[in-house]
Amino acid sequence: MQTAVLFSRVSRHFGSVRAVDDVDLDVAEGEFFAMLGPSGSGKTTCLRLIAGFEQPTAGHIEIFGQTAEGVPPYRRNVNTVFQDYALFPHLSVIDNVAYGLMIRGRGKRERLQEAEAALELVRLPGYGDRRPNQLSGGQRQRVALARALVNKPKVLLLDEPLGALDLKLREQMQEELKVLQRSLGITFIFVTHDQGEALSMADRVAVFNDGRIMQVGTPQDIYQRPRSRFVADFVGASNVLPPEFTGSGKWASLRPEAVRLVSSGGHRARVVSRNYLGGQTRLSLEAGGQRLNMLTASGETLPADGAEVLIDWQPSDLHLMEDSQ
Amino acid sequence: MRSDRNARAPLALKIAAAAGLAFLHLPILLIFVYAFTTEDKSYQWPPPGFTIKWLGVTWNRPDVWEALWLSVRVAAIATLIAMVLGTLCAAAVSRWKFFGRETISLLVILPIALPGIITGIALRSAFNLADIPFSFWTIVLGHATFCIVVVYNNAVARFRRTSGSLIEASMDLGADGFQTFRYVILPNIGTALLAGGMLAFALSFDEVIVTTFTAGQQATLPIWMLEELVRPRQRPVTNVVAMVVVLVTFLPILAAYYLTRDGDQIAGHGK
Amino acid sequence: MSAPQAAILPGRGGAAGTVADVFWRNPKVLLALLLIPPLLWLGIIYLGSLFALLAQSFFSIDEFSGMVKYELTLKTYGELLNPANLDIIARTVLMAAAVTVAAAVVAFPVAYYAARYARGRWKALFYLGIMLPLWSSYLVKVYAWKLILAKEGILNWIFEKLHLTWLLEAYLSAPLIGGNSLSVSYTGTFLVFLYVWLPFMILPVQAALERVPGNLVEASADLGATPAQTFRTVLLPLAMPGVVAGSIFTFSLTLGDYIIPQIVGSSRLFIGQAVYAHQGTAGNIPLAAAFTVVPVVIMGFYLWGAKRLGAFNAL
Numbered sequence: 001m002q003t004a005v006l007f008s009r010v011s012r013h014f015g016s017v018r019a020v021d022d023v024d025l026d027v028a029e030g031e032f033f034a035m036l037g038p039s040g041s042g043k044t045t046c047l048r049l050i051a052g053f054e055q056p057t058a059g060h061i062e063i064f065g066q067t068a069e070g071v072p073p074y075r076r077n078v079n080t081v082f083q084d085y086a087l088f089p090h091l092s093v094i095d096n097v098a099y100g101l102m103i104r105g106r107g108k109r110e111r112l113q114e115a116e117a118a119l120e121l122v123r124l125p126g127y128g129d130r131r132p133n134q135l136s137g138g139q140r141q142r143v144a145l146a147r148a149l150v151n152k153p154k155v156l157l158l159d160e161p162l163g164a165l166d167l168k169l170r171e172q173m174q175e176e177l178k179v180l181q182r183s184l185g186i187t188f189i190f191v192t193h194d195q196g197e198a199l200s201m202a203d204r205v206a207v208f209n210d211g212r213i214m215q216v217g218t219p220q221d222i223y224q225r226p227r228s229r230f231v232a233d234f235v236g237a238s239n240v241l242p243p244e245f246t247g248s249g250k251w252a253s254l255r256p257e258a259v260r261l262v263s264s265g266g267h268r269a270r271v272v273s274r275n276y277l278g279g280q281t282r283l284s285l286e287a288g289g290q291r292l293n294m295l296t297a298s299g300e301t302l303p304a305d306g307a308e309v310l311i312d313w314q315p316s317d318l319h320l321m322e323d324s325q
Numbered sequence: 326m327r328s329d330r331n332a333r334a335p336l337a338l339k340i341a342a343a344a345g346l347a348f349l350h351l352p353i354l355l356i357f358v359y360a361f362t363t364e365d366k367s368y369q370w371p372p373p374g375f376t377i378k379w380l381g382v383t384w385n386r387p388d389v390w391e392a393l394w395l396s397v398r399v400a401a402i403a404t405l406i407a408m409v410l411g412t413l414c415a416a417a418v419s420r421w422k423f424f425g426r427e428t429i430s431l432l433v434i435l436p437i438a439l440p441g442i443i444t445g446i447a448l449r450s451a452f453n454l455a456d457i458p459f460s461f462w463t464i465v466l467g468h469a470t471f472c473i474v475v476v477y478n479n480a481v482a483r484f485r486r487t488s489g490s491l492i493e494a495s496m497d498l499g500a501d502g503f504q505t506f507r508y509v510i511l512p513n514i515g516t517a518l519l520a521g522g523m524l525a526f527a528l529s530f531d532e533v534i535v536t537t538f539t540a541g542q543q544a545t546l547p548i549w550m551l552e553e554l555v556r557p558r559q560r561p562v563t564n565v566v567a568m569v570v571v572l573v574t575f576l577p578i579l580a581a582y583y584l585t586r587d588g589d590q591i592a593g594h595g596k
Numbered sequence: 597m598s599a600p601q602a603a604i605l606p607g608r609g610g611a612a613g614t615v616a617d618v619f620w621r622n623p624k625v626l627l628a629l630l631l632i633p634p635l636l637w638l639g640i641i642y643l644g645s646l647f648a649l650l651a652q653s654f655f656s657i658d659e660f661s662g663m664v665k666y667e668l669t670l671k672t673y674g675e676l677l678n679p680a681n682l683d684i685i686a687r688t689v690l691m692a693a694a695v696t697v698a699a700a701v702v703a704f705p706v707a708y709y710a711a712r713y714a715r716g717r718w719k720a721l722f723y724l725g726i727m728l729p730l731w732s733s734y735l736v737k738v739y740a741w742k743l744i745l746a747k748e749g750i751l752n753w754i755f756e757k758l759h760l761t762w763l764l765e766a767y768l769s770a771p772l773i774g775g776n777s778l779s780v781s782y783t784g785t786f787l788v789f790l791y792v793w794l795p796f797m798i799l800p801v802q803a804a805l806e807r808v809p810g811n812l813v814e815a816s817a818d819l820g821a822t823p824a825q826t827f828r829t830v831l832l833p834l835a836m837p838g839v840v841a842g843s844i845f846t847f848s849l850t851l852g853d854y855i856i857p858q859i860v861g862s863s864r865l866f867i868g869q870a871v872y873a874h875q876g877t878a879g880n881i882p883l884a885a886a887f888t889v890v891p892v893v894i895m896g897f898y899l900w901g902a903k904r905l906g907a908f909n910a911l
Contacts, residue, residue: 053493064603072620073496075605086494090512100498103508151498154603334713341705346722348702349729349794352740355750359743368746370753410634417630421623429631432638440852442868443649443888444642446875450652450885451645470642473634501608501616502626524731531733534855550735554742554859567736578731582724 002029002064004155004187005050010059012045019045021211022059027155029064032181032188034198037208038234043191046208047157050189051080064154079148080157083164085140087132093143094119094128100151118150119143121180138169149184158190162197174201195235199223207231226253227322239292241318250320256282258317259294261303266312271303285311353571360564368560379561389566392549399461399545400529403468407525410469411476412518419484436471444471445538452539459541467539468529475528476521479585483517520584523577530574546570653885662879672882676890681870685890688867691782692850695789696797696843702790703797703842704835710798711805726802730795738859741788745779745860752778775862785861789850796849797842804838805831840902847898851891867891 007025011018020042027033035043048054049061052073061068063078079100087096094115095102101111112128119125122142132140141161148156161177162170178201181188192198198205199219206216207230215222215231226232229240232253239254246252269287277295281302285292294311296302303309334342360379362372383389414433418426436444448467457463491513495505533547540548546566553563607613619626655664656671675681710722729737744751755764768774768781775781808831816826854868865873867887875884 051493051497053496066602066604068604070621071604072501072617073493074499074501075607077603077605078497080494080497082490082494084488084490086488086490088491088494088509090509099495099500099508103499103504147498334709338705338709338713342709345702345706345794345798346725348791349725352737352744352791353729353732355743356736356740367748368743369748370750410637413630414634417627421627423627429635432643433634436638436642438848440848440868440888440891442852442854442871443646443892446871446884446888447645447649448641449875450881451641451648454648466641470638473638499605501613502619503612503616527731531731531735533735547733547735550739551855554735554739563739567733567739570733570736574732575728578728579724582727 003027003062004029004031004064005189006060006062007046007049008060008062010046010049010056010061012042012049012054013057018211020049020056023211023213025206025213025216027187027189029187030185032178032201032203033190034202034205035189035191035208036193036195036198036205036235038193040210041208042211043206043208044159047080047159047189047191050155051078051157052076077151077153078155078157079151079153080159081141081144081148081161083159083161085132085144087140087143087147089132091132092128093124093130093132093135096132096143097128097147097150099147104151114150115146118146121149122146123176137164138173141165141173145180149186153186155187155189158188160191160193162192162194170197177201199235205235207234209234223255225319229253229321232319232321237293241290241292245288245290246318246320248320250322253319253321254292254313254317256293256295258313259292259311260313261294261296262310262312264310266310269309269311271305271307271309273305274302285309287311356564356567356571360561360568362561362564365559365561379565382559383562383565383569386562388544388549389546389562392544392546395461395543396530396546399464399468400526402465403472403529404522404525406465406469407472407476408518408522411473411521411525412480412514414473415477415480415484419481420489433474433477437474441532441534442538445535448535449538459539461543463539463541464536464543464545467535468532471532471535472525472529475525476518479517479521479524480514483514483585487513516584520581523581523584527574527577531570649885649888652881653889655882657880657882664879664881672886675883676886681887684865684867684870687864688851688891689894691786691789691866692847694786695793695850696846698786698790699794699797699846700801700839700843703794703801704839707798707801707805707835707838708831711802726795726798730799734792735855737792738788738856741784741791742779742860745777745784745787747777747779779860780862782862785857788856788860789846789853792856793846793849796845797839800841800845801835801838804835804841808834844895844899844902848891848895851894852888 003026005025005027007023010020010023010025012020023042023046025046035046037043045054049056050063050068052068052071052075056069059069063076068076087093088099091099094112097118098111098115101114106114116125116128119127122145124139124142124146127135127139127143132143135143141164145161158177162173165173174197177188190201199222202219204216204218205222207214207222209230215227217225222231222235226235226238229251232238232240237256239256239259241252241254243249243251267287269285269292272284272286272291274284275282276298279298280295281298283294283296283302285294292311358372359368361375361377362369363374363376364372365379411433414429417423418429444467448463448470452459452463487510491509492505495509496502500508531547533545533551536545536548537551544552550563550566550570553566557563607617652664653672654668654670655666656669657663658665676685706722706726710719710726714722743749746752752761752764755761764778767783768777773781773783773786775783778784778787812830812834813826816830817823821829852868854866854872857866857869867890871884871887874880874887
């Protein structure tokens with residue numbers, strides 16, 4: 001399997017600001033790859049480095065084995081779905097989708113046909129004659145997707161694609177994007193700050209912080225075995241426990257759903273507050289001077305605020321972390 | 326900012342606002358009436374009678390046509406120059422941050438911000454010093470200079486409203502700079518440029534102060550009118566010309582308004 | 597045609613392609629190319645002439661030969677301090693001030709209504725109703741008032757019909773603001789200035805009022821203020837930057853105008869007319885230049901003062 005995108009010690013500095021700091025990246029062909037992190041972590045800059053809107057201050061970028069730095073975006077066989085969709089307001093939907101083909105010099109009938117096929121692929125058949133300002137947010141996003149895919153790029157980049165959609169629509173699009181990527185086999189790289197999204201869609205996730213990659217791995221890896229406090233904190237609402245609490249000399253992460261109420265043994269804790277989340281309830285506890293959260297199914301009888309309880313977990317659920325940051 | 330939905334404007338306010346608007350428009354409408362009066366020696370009110378003969382008389386005055394033709398030629402060329410220079414400047418200022426950006430914005434506005442007499446006399450003495458004879462081209466030079474800002478304002482307003490990601494999207498899809506300009510940028514700013522051009526045309530067509538200083542023997546239509554105001558020959562002819570000028574400049578203004586209607590104001594109200 | 601398989605494609609080639617690549621690699625080159633033509637034009641033609649004019653004001657004219665003496669001196673500026681010239685300057689400044697105040701008063705209701713109450717079709721109508729007079733011919737507007745103010749014209753006719761001619765004559769016999777007829781009095785000049793510059797005051801005030809968020813008015817009412825109090829304490833202060841911006845136009849335009857006082861006014865000169873007169877047959881360019889510096893300096897102080905008072909903060 002070929003490497004789709006390779007970053008080798010890539011940095012992008014803006015004066016004294018290190019937006020991307022000595023990053024190594026290796027995205028395999030046909031992968032659905034997520035770049036996850038808070039705002040300002042460098043993930044969007046990396047995306048723009050792949051697209052060609054930014055040039056690295058240091059390091060080497062390869063796309064399918066070919067050198068990419070110094071190459072303008074219009075010569076890269078890479079297409080982007082922008083966060084604000086960036087549909088051309090002066091063109092109809094079909095002309096928007098066919099834009100890339102038009103630039104490449106394809107004949108009118110041919111490109112309109114292919115554009116229509118792309119619209120069908122994103123489930124907007126027959127929308128060709130409308131204008132972008134007549135579409136809803138979700139529809140615009142599909143058009144942006146079609147406009148990118150119709151050019152059959154080697155890599156498709158998505159910049160926070162689902163951010164502006166409401167919850168239901170977002171979940172639906174997550175499904176569709178995953179199915180689409182599987183059937184097309186194109187390498188997808190998408191940027192998001194929503195860890196739930198990254199976990200549910202991606203084959204592999206890179207977690208960014210402060211211009212660097214903290215960890216790369218499958219969603220399970222990142223979630224169950226975070227290697228640093230930052231990753232444990234950012235991905236899922238983990239309990240991050242200091243070395244004194246674990247007695248192991250290392251920080252540990254403990255997922256709230258791994259904590260259970262027990263009737264004997266275990267650790268003593270006091271219930272501080274309860275949050276009803278629908279299917280589950282989050283109990284905020286205080287144990288041994290440490291704050292802990294646990295999740296439990298809402299149906300069970302729950303202890304009252306202030307009650308003293310006993311809690312326990314499987315030893316394997318207490319994941320010790322190598323990095324202390 | 327809107328007041329409470331159910332609030333109606335107080336009567337006094339309505340009257341004051343209406344009076345203000347009437348004050349603005351009635352004097353011009355008066356000219357229309359005077360264009361048809363039979364009295365030709367004075368500005369007598371009410372007009373003793375009505376006639377359309379002055380339209381014919383004006384039509385047959387060669388000096389009116391000459392002045393009109395000169396005004397049109399000057400305005401056309403000055404507008405063209407202003408459109409090119411104004412758009413170049415607007416593109417630079419709205420897309421890049423660079424040292425001296427605010428100064429340039431100020432510089433572009435200066436020809437219109439400073440009183441016309443200063444621009445006029447400055448140009449005149451500069452032409453004198455450089456031994457350039459006053460001609461059609463000196464008029465155009467002056468006009469183009471203060472028309473730049475009108476196009477510039479409209480172009481900048483539209484550039485600012487055009488999302489930068491459109492340019493990136495175009496490049497992402499394979500278009501280089503020139504193609505992006507032709508297929509994405511130009512269509513999006515086209516109407517703003519057109520509006521700016523029309524306003525520039527109207528501005529140049531009407532300008533008199535700078536023109537009196539930069540013209541040689543030529544008379545544009547406003548200069549002709551100024552002559553008539555100081556030394557009237559046939560008053561009703563002046564009235565007819567005034568009426569025609571109002572009607573003729575009405576159209577580009579209206580067009581410019583419709584071209585830039587959604588969202589931004591027609592910039593350039595600093596004559 | 598099959599899709600291109602390579603990840604990096606060749607460029608368009610040709611002259612256009614190469615230049616496009618250069619622009620992409622060095623955006624500064626593109627920036628320079630965009631800026632150079634307009635800057636050359638404005639720099640050489642406009643700034644150049646302005647500096648030449650300014651330089652001239654430091655020369656003087658030889659009284660005997662009438663020729664310009666090209667040696668630096670402040671004598672010409674000294675001439676500005678002659679009582680006659682000071683008169684001219686004072687006259688112009690007072691007129692500018694009067695016009696500005698009157699314009700603010702007349703413009704405010706129009707701008708207020710347009711900003712706060714006009715909706716939909718009316719809003720467009722108001723907008724056009726202010727834009728059209730703004731852009732219509734300056735000379736035509738002045739000419740219209742010559743018609744109106746003429747002895748046989750409509751204004752006198754109205755006074756006659758209302759049997760108020762005695763009022764008009766009493767007014768005209770008043771010192772300073774009166775005259776032989778309206779069209780050769782300061783009042784006439786004042787009316788024409790007010791008429792021609794009014795749209796320049798309306799627009800900034802309207803813009804300032806429109807920028808006031810609607811919920812400020814609601815918040816004020818919520819806290820117990822009557823509409824009058826809300827107007828005085830909330831809307832008026834927030835509209836002030838617009839009034840100041842408008843006043844910059846009206847003041848500056850009046851300071852430099854020479855046509856209106858010539859057509860509707862007494863024979864006493866304003867700054868603009870003085871400039872015109874001196875550079876004309878008299879050929880006294882240095883004095884004309886010195887006179888033109890006066891409005892610029894006045895406006896400089898005005899702008900500085902306005903900035904100090906925070907008038908530009910909201911802009």
